Amino acid sequence: MLRDSRAHNTKLVCWTVLAIIYLGFALRVVVAAYSSSDALGTELRGDLLHHQAAHNIAQGHGFVIDVGAPYSFNPPGYAFFLACSYLLFGEHWFAVAFSQASISMLSISFVYLAATKMFNTKSGMFAALFAALYPYTVYHSSRVMDTTLFTFIMIVIVCYCIHVWQNSHWKIWLFLGILLGLGCLVRTTMLAVFISISIWLIFVLDWRRGLASIAICSLGIMLVVLPWTLRNFVVERELIFISAKGMANTYIGNNQLTMEYIDQGISLDKLWQDDRFEWPPTGLSGPDERRWFLSNVVEFANKYPSDYYRLLYRKLFSFWSPHINPSVDYSGGSNVWSEDAGALFGFTFRYIRDVAYTVSYVILVILSVLGFVNSIGSRHEAWLVLLILLMYTLVNVLVWTSTRLRIPLDSLLSIFAGFGLWHVLHWRRVSEYSLRDSI
Template sequence: MERRTWWRDAALVFAAALALRLLFNWGFVTNKAHPDIASMYQYSLRVAQGIYYGAGAYWPPGFIFLSGGLIRLFGPEGYWTAVRYLQALLGAATCALGCAIGRAAFGSRSAGLLGGLGLAVYLPLIYYTGLAFSETLFLFFLMAAVYYLYRLARTQAVRDAAAAGFLLGLATLTRPVSLLVPVLVLPWYWLLWGRRLRPVLGRVLLMGAVLLLTLLPWVVRNYIVTGDLVLVDVNGGINFYIGHNERANGTWVDMGQKTDAVIILGGSPEGGRLGYRRGLEFIRTHPRRELELAWTKFKWFWTKPSDWYITRYARERGLPHLEPPVWGALAVAGAILTRRRWRGTLFLVLFILYYNAIIVAIYYASRYRLVVEPFWVLLTAGGAAEVLLRLRRVLES
């Protein structure tokens, strides 16, 4: 019976989410001119032409290869429609996974259903299905991996550890921020499994090994092409440098495409290494400024609204849109209200803190924060379900 309700709830969430995303994309005109979108499209064209990405390792390959396949199937013009509708499907599946995760995290059907429906109507997630960014694909892989992390928490099964590792590998090939997720589950599983270190290490090491094996073909390709050991891309050094230099202000700064040595070398291992060196040197020589920047990025993570084009879209169409900072505050309240269910919610909290640290380590952008916003929605849903449960108990007493 429980399994039947699980599938019914997931199907309901998927259908609602898909309908909203299809409706949104029906008349949506995508942005082809954004520098990141235009750059990834050029790499995707190379894949479609059989060039296998080309030189360097600037972008993670996951979204590039998906886009290259779509260009090959639908042509350069048809791609812009195909990618939006494929992302509508992936986004809807992500919401269904969120329903399952919420149910597992809070041990509550209502929390799962509220969480899934919350993700279904969450405007930034809907909006990004219309843009050829990697966020929608990444969130699908990440949420699928988190689903298996929760299964593993319950079953301790080797197959669930392997599945989580494989999906985390695919997520990492799309955006490398998921690379260290296996480290996050160490304390969680240790506490869940009666503080028995051996099974925890065994499952987490297997997960990490499968993750790295998933990356291996791309690592070999990078070594052949660049002559360096590059796990996914060299973007990290550039982003680190942008977040830590004399002109840094907490968000993206144009360092000069033709004048800055790090930017000129972008896409090469040398550029990544130089970015890390210069960023670390700035941290060492400007500790007070670094503390100011860290506080600014931490504060913006919790207080900045959505990207301006999402806010404008909601305002022009009269759509209800709670800005992300509201969801962040509600998530904190939800975590407090459900503190007795910490065995299920601990991973959600750990991931939020982990991703907050990543933003502080590089720089803030509303698009980057989108990755953590589904976790805010799930914690909010858990808190709402807890409030409803307490109200029902009061009314019944």
């Protein structure tokens, strides 16, 4: 009888989780269909460089923007993923929507597995529900942006660490390094995750086992990344580890115009079109140009220290802001999400979008903080996630911030938000029983 009851409960949990996953998938496809007018083409609201590189890969020209000209500005991972989608479905909004909604389904699954492993089944189900319905991730899964793929790899890495960190077999750490290497080929900020894991391993394992694990993990990263470094050296004739945009982005995120753009909600990549923006001198080699970017950032920090510190604080607030930054109004694309777009019950879609983002984000943060408070003293893995949050935030504040770049962290927060919600419901039930007993 007890065995039948457990089997029934297990089956019910499986069906519930599957329903949550497919609900998230359907919601993403519906949103993508609604905003399909600016998913691709000249009005693309997303990263045009990724689209152009993916187009050329699908056409057999390789990882380039202009055929015949070397290209290494962006990491290659997302462009190759997108090219596979184009080959399967054609260059159509459905290619982006289906492929990214599919890996979102996998992300939701790993969020459930991580929360269940750390806490309990109900917390896992709540966490999966947060990940499936969170409006910001739903919207971005319909865009040509590396956010969804990077989030998926980060969630897989965290879930993997949660499940295997006590296993000392070298293959475990080599595979973790391979996963981290793949993440680096999507966004180089995955190195912040590697640094966080390294610090955490030294603390939770003894220092010898920790250093050995880090060394093997580093080998796994090199096995994935070095072939691409070699490719960059062959085509560019210079040493570029993964991509060449790091210093350019640092300069864009740390100059005298940056604060103005952030305050006005304008995307920082629009700085290139500003007549006041200082460009590097023409004729510089790649390494010299990157040195020029770095020297200008250092000069700005030294010459205007108070402005620089205010900018860092402003970027920190912008990164964790309950308001979308940059504003969609200044991000290019069509007016599908603008103030004048179609309305629902008298409210514009832009108003609905902004309210949905703010409300869902505030709820997520409050519940995740509650989850952290109730787990940080008993779960080593909570410290891992906290380190990732801190290190990833630090890297983005020093370089370039927007709420979009924080999305992978929101998915990590959903793990703890599920546990936080479980605690709220548990306390409420205990309070009801206590009140009933007192009566």
